Amino acid sequence: MKVIAFREVSKYYGGRVAVGDFSLEIEEGERLVILGPSGCGKTTLLRLVAGFIPPDSGSIMIGGEIVAADGRIIKPPEERGVGMVFQDLALWPHLTVKENLAFGLKAKGVPKREREERIREIVDLVQMGEYVQAKPAELSGGQQQRVALARALVLQPKVLLMDEPLSSLDLELSVRLRGEVLKLQKDLGFTLLYVTHDREEAFDIGTRVVVMTGNGRIERIGSIEEVRAYLVARTTASKLPGQNLDEQSA
Amino acid sequence: MFVTAWAPDKHLMTRRFVLTSVAILLVVIGLLPILAMLARSVVVDGHLSLASCRGLFASGRAWVLMKHSLALSALTTLLTTAIGLPLGVLLAKTDVPFRRLFAMLFTIPLLVPPYITAVSWFDLLGRNGLLARYLSPSLAGTLSTWLFGLPGCVLVLFSTFLPIVMLLTMISLKTVNPRLEQAGRLVAGWFAVLKGITIPLIFPGVLLAAMLVFLLTLGEFGVPAFLRYDVFPVESFTQFSAFYNFGAATAAALPLAVITFLILAAERFFLRKKTDQLQPAPDGEWSLIELGSLRGALFALVSLLCLTIVIVPVLVLLLQSAALSTYVEALNRAGDSLLRSVVYAFIGATLLTLVGFLSGYAIHIRALSFWRSIDALTIFLFALPSTVTGIGLISLWNRPWTGFIYATPAIIILGYLAKYTALTSRITISMLTRIPPSMEEAAQIVGAGWVRRMGMIVAPLAKHGLIAGWLVGYIFCLRDMGITMMVYPAGRETLPVRIFTLMANGPPQLIAALCVVMIAATLLPLGILWATFETAMRGSDR
Numbered sequence: 123m124k125v126i127a128f129r130e131v132s133k134y135y136g137g138r139v140a141v142g143d144f145s146l147e148i149e150e151g152e153r154l155v156i157l158g159p160s161g162c163g164k165t166t167l168l169r170l171v172a173g174f175i176p177p178d179s180g181s182i183m184i185g186g187e188i189v190a191a192d193g194r195i196i197k198p199p200e201e202r203g204v205g206m207v208f209q210d211l212a213l214w215p216h217l218t219v220k221e222n223l224a225f226g227l228k229a230k231g232v233p234k235r236e237r238e239e240r241i242r243e244i245v246d247l248v249q250m251g252e253y254v255q256a257k258p259a260e261l262s263g264g265q266q267q268r269v270a271l272a273r274a275l276v277l278q279p280k281v282l283l284m285d286e287p288l289s290s291l292d293l294e295l296s297v298r299l300r301g302e303v304l305k306l307q308k309d310l311g312f313t314l315l316y317v318t319h320d321r322e323e324a325f326d327i328g329t330r331v332v333v334m335t336g337n338g339r340i341e342r343i344g345s346i347e348e349v350r351a352y353l354v355a356r357t358t359a360s361k362l363p364g365q366n367l368d369e370q371s372a
Numbered sequence: 373m374f375v376t377a378w379a380p381d382k383h384l385m386t387r388r389f390v391l392t393s394v395a396i397l398l399v400v401i402g403l404l405p406i407l408a409m410l411a412r413s414v415v416v417d418g419h420l421s422l423a424s425c426r427g428l429f430a431s432g433r434a435w436v437l438m439k440h441s442l443a444l445s446a447l448t449t450l451l452t453t454a455i456g457l458p459l460g461v462l463l464a465k466t467d468v469p470f471r472r473l474f475a476m477l478f479t480i481p482l483l484v485p486p487y488i489t490a491v492s493w494f495d496l497l498g499r500n501g502l503l504a505r506y507l508s509p510s511l512a513g514t515l516s517t518w519l520f521g522l523p524g525c526v527l528v529l530f531s532t533f534l535p536i537v538m539l540l541t542m543i544s545l546k547t548v549n550p551r552l553e554q555a556g557r558l559v560a561g562w563f564a565v566l567k568g569i570t571i572p573l574i575f576p577g578v579l580l581a582a583m584l585v586f587l588l589t590l591g592e593f594g595v596p597a598f599l600r601y602d603v604f605p606v607e608s609f610t611q612f613s614a615f616y617n618f619g620a621a622t623a624a625a626l627p628l629a630v631i632t633f634l635i636l637a638a639e640r641f642f643l644r645k646k647t648d649q650l651q652p653a654p655d656g657e658w659s660l661i662e663l664g665s666l667r668g669a670l671f672a673l674v675s676l677l678c679l680t681i682v683i684v685p686v687l688v689l690l691l692q693s694a695a696l697s698t699y700v701e702a703l704n705r706a707g708d709s710l711l712r713s714v715v716y717a718f719i720g721a722t723l724l725t726l727v728g729f730l731s732g733y734a735i736h737i738r739a740l741s742f743w744r745s746i747d748a749l750t751i752f753l754f755a756l757p758s759t760v761t762g763i764g765l766i767s768l769w770n771r772p773w774t775g776f777i778y779a780t781p782a783i784i785i786l787g788y789l790a791k792y793t794a795l796t797s798r799i800t801i802s803m804l805t806r807i808p809p810s811m812e813e814a815a816q817i818v819g820a821g822w823v824r825r826m827g828m829i830v831a832p833l834a835k836h837g838l839i840a841g842w843l844v845g846y847i848f849c850l851r852d853m854g855i856t857m858m859v860y861p862a863g864r865e866t867l868p869v870r871i872f873t874l875m876a877n878g879p880p881q882l883i884a885a886l887c888v889v890m891i892a893a894t895l896l897p898l899g900i901l902w903a904t905f906e907t908a909m910r911g912s913d914r
Contacts, residue, residue, distance in 0.1 A: 212555040214555070
């Protein structure tokens, strides 16, 4: 079953194409990674799915329902059932870990008892049980990542959006957290839409990878093996004399 | 050969010399007068004495003044915060129509002397006011009684200081990382996000605004004096000007200085770290709240508020002074005062820009070990009631050998510098935080000295802040009455002082016309400079 569908979606910023004529379908339980250089429209795609911005043309469907089309937001973010981990995590600095997790549950009217239970379950899952009373500034980078993940998952979203969440971490921690994300996805079964500019991260996380061009269009889409082979071929070709290839950082 | 390794750093010496000189200047024009006033208040005929303070407090009058001062400040602060916060949110974050225009209109009362607003309300609600013609004598009398007292003072000062809370709320909102709100929007509606995330995040900024309103109300002299509500600044001024009882005047000024000092100390302790961290949020993700079906109703509500506290007072003054002959007479009688006001404000703003730029720079880069003290001193002097500053200036400079200052407009300019350097200094700091330190370092590494770096790199990069600082300085010098009223040399009064003195027995039409002239003198240069600035910006964008 298709969880997310982009239909010829375009988004412009002051005449510049951020996303151009973008069509894609994402299956339930899939881990789709969008790979591309800075400014290629990766984050814009996530923001379109989240509902922070409308597409200038085309439509977006979530769970078989049109949520935005042709410059209009039909369903606001809080009604789309998606969770998101932001690049800078966006943990609310004035709230404790527990309050960060409880905010969404309260807004959805979850009763206090169930709220406490769900918070306990999720903090145990991300191994942050000891830190529920801590404020974000008191946590390490890795701990903050776990809290951001827990906050995005505590409402049990069907889709989790992740916007380069590991880019600010050192390699060792980043690799370890990739494993934890995969485990959580396997346990909870959500659909993952993951954005990164790092090939290795993309191949570690995804079951399918979309390579973006610099102007917000799909350059290549396929399984890990297909995309890996394509990128190797592209890099090799670019080193041959007489070739005119558009070198990408991805 | 490393010849420079032990050579004294000439450029660093220059910087230290210039910035230390600015710090000394601030001490001389700001701190010394206050110390002189304190010394003079406790020395009677060469002996230490607390007779003046004892006299004031023993009579019980001090407690009445204290009660009045605190009631006026607290009520004005509560009202401005209760209305200014939602208004700021509405104008900064929602799609309410004409929000930029509203923000500009609501700012106008802050730019004109508050007693002008009081005059217009008097012209409207007074016993012989415009409204009295259509009301029964008893109702007109009730309204007039209501105006002359606490409610009237609160109304006028509310409309004057509302922009402080509104603008600081709007500025604080710009510092909230939009992603913090977006993370909330994934799970909750805008109302819950504003209540649970945005407003708690900007709360230190709102509290700072509330504190400023409290202190400015506490020190306000013109409005309570006109509306006959006894507070400490009025008492201080009356004792000084009517009875020339310097001891009683300083005794009435002391509680204000103490309260100001205590509130600022509390602010420094609880809020400073939080408000210092306010930085502009990253661009590109700022989104407006769509009000939907509430848009019309909220637009009507904002329009009504704007009409009541901004448009009506100006209209009343225009109606009251409708005849051209009134303006001719007004200019005949007070043209010289107007000219003086503009000249003093021009000189004051230019010096304020220079001193504020240098002191702001010293604070921003922590160039001197006592940078915190410079910051604290400028803020303290700004928050200190004008009557206190005025009495301080007189205490220090009214000596036979300092007549070249005391008997000339220089005393007014010194008052401006003491009172308003905090504004230009803060504007400079906010501008400098946007300039990467590498800009100056790049000039330093190629051998540019400090003066050259300041003149060729830092000042041009901070030019928007300098222009804004000059404008703010000009407006505040022009509208100043508290200090000028206390210190102006004979025959050198400014327009606000002239209007205030005429209010006792001048014809209402003439006073209304002078108020309109005053508003025009404030807003016209502002409008012209703003238009020039906008055109230049558009040109540079192209």
